[in-house]
Amino acid sequence: MELKTHISVKDLNVFYGNEQALHNITVDIPDKKITAIIGPSGCGKTTLLKSFNRLIDLTDGIRVSGQIFVDGENIFDPKIEITHIRKKMGLLSQRPYPLPMSIYDNVAYGPRIHGIKNKKKLDEIVEHYLKESSLWDEVKDRLSAPASKLSIGQQQRLCLARGLAVEPAIILGDEPTSALDPKSSQRIEQRFLELKNDYTIVIVTHILRQARRLADYVIFLYLGELIEHGPAAEIFENPKEAITKEYIKGIIS
Numbered sequence: 012m013e014l015k016t017h018i019s020v021k022d023l024n025v026f027y028g029n030e031q032a033l034h035n036i037t038v039d040i041p042d043k044k045i046t047a048i049i050g051p052s053g054c055g056k057t058t059l060l061k062s063f064n065r066l067i068d069l070t071d072g073i074r075v076s077g078q079i080f081v082d083g084e085n086i087f088d089p090k091i092e093i094t095h096i097r098k099k100m101g102l103l104s105q106r107p108y109p110l111p112m113s114i115y116d117n118v119a120y121g122p123r124i125h126g127i128k129n130k131k132k133l134d135e136i137v138e139h140y141l142k143e144s145s146l147w148d149e150v151k152d153r154l155s156a157p158a159s160k161l162s163i164g165q166q167q168r169l170c171l172a173r174g175l176a177v178e179p180a181i182i183l184g185d186e187p188t189s190a191l192d193p194k195s196s197q198r199i200e201q202r203f204l205e206l207k208n209d210y211t212i213v214i215v216t217h218i219l220r221q222a223r224r225l226a227d228y229v230i231f232l233y234l235g236e237l238i239e240h241g242p243a244a245e246i247f248e249n250p251k252e253a254i255t256k257e258y259i260k261g262i263i264s
């Protein structure tokens with residue numbers, strides 16, 4: 012598989028106080044593919060994901076060394092503005108967090124911040140991204156209703172629409188289907204498979220079947236170390252390391 016790199020991680024170490032959560036991680040994340048970060052609970056998956064948009068900066072006592080290049084720019088370079096990095100990435104959390112406003116305003120929020128005020132233009136944007144997130148048909152007749160009235164699965168698709176409306180190049184998903192029922196999970200997975208033509212997608216998942224269904228590329232972490240990474244078929248069908256084999260067979264979890 013010919014892969015172009017979008018995010019390049021070099022010698023990344025992350026400490027929470029005296030505890031080291033990530034040890035010397037070096038890995039390239041391919042452009043316009045789905046990469047799944049897998050591994051047992053507490054192995055550092057979320058820490059790695061939240062390093063990409065520097066969301067880990069918000070944690071007290073955090074210490075980071077190493078480099079992460081996004082589009083060739085080191086995101087830890089003090090000259091780089093954090094908003095410049097975050098604008099490139101939409102984040103879907105485990106639970107959807109719609110803003111306490113209408114369905115319409117949730118999607119229009121980002122574009123308005125970026126200066127779009129024209130009502131017709133905003134209407135088009137809202138419709139476009141609600142369609143992109145497979146939510147339009149369910150909400151088109153109640154766009155002014157509060158987002159909190161939607162089901163959890165619909166709220167997660169609304170959060171996807173809100174994230175896409177600021178036109179990121181990268182979608183980060185931290186176990187994005189873990190709070191959803193099977194049908195809603197399937198819808199999000201289906202959208203990811205369609206969106207990967209236009210976006211680089213990185214998801215953290217502890218569901219191996221989900222990683223098998225979605226991932227083109229897999230990163231396997233264990234106790235904060237990068238054990239193995241590569242095309243999904245190689246990692247799942249022919250892992251090199253014994254510990255990867257055991258994890259994939261479900262011997263360790």
Ligand SMILES: Nc1ncnc2c1ncn2[C@@H]1O[C@H](COP(=O)(O)OP(=O)(O)OP(=O)(O)O)[C@@H](O)[C@H]1O
Nearest residue numbers: 027032050051052053054055056057058059070217
């Ligand atoms: N805010 C924090 N303060 C202190 N330690 C933390 C913090 N967040 C995570 N850790 C620790 O860092 C390590 C990695 O945590 P992380 O959440 O990245 O793992 P994970 O693989 O995503 O886990 P899970 O699958 O359970 O969500 C764990 O030992 C965890 O206890």
